[in-house]
Amino acid sequence: MASASSVITSYTPNxxxxxxxxxxxxxxxxxxxxxxLRERNMSALPLLTKPVGDGV
Numbered sequence: 001m002a003s004a005s006s007v008i009t010s011y012t013p014n015x016x017x018x019x020x021x022x023x024x025x026x027x028x029x030x031x032x033x034x035x036x037l038r039e040r041n042m043s044a045l046p047l048l049t050k051p052v053g054d055g056v
Contacts, residue, residue: 029044
């Protein structure tokens with residue numbers, strides 16, 4: 001079985017360390033979008049919901 005670092009390295013041209021560092025420094029939904037929504041008294045809607053059925 002391949003190790004996690006070899007799998008990440010095979011998919012990233014710059015190596016695993018640079019890839020992981022870029023993921024940590026990139027703006028995320030929680031650090032960028034949520035404060036924007038909170039300032040405007042809005043909330044994020046869930047992407048996955050239960051279908052509304054007729055109770056059968």
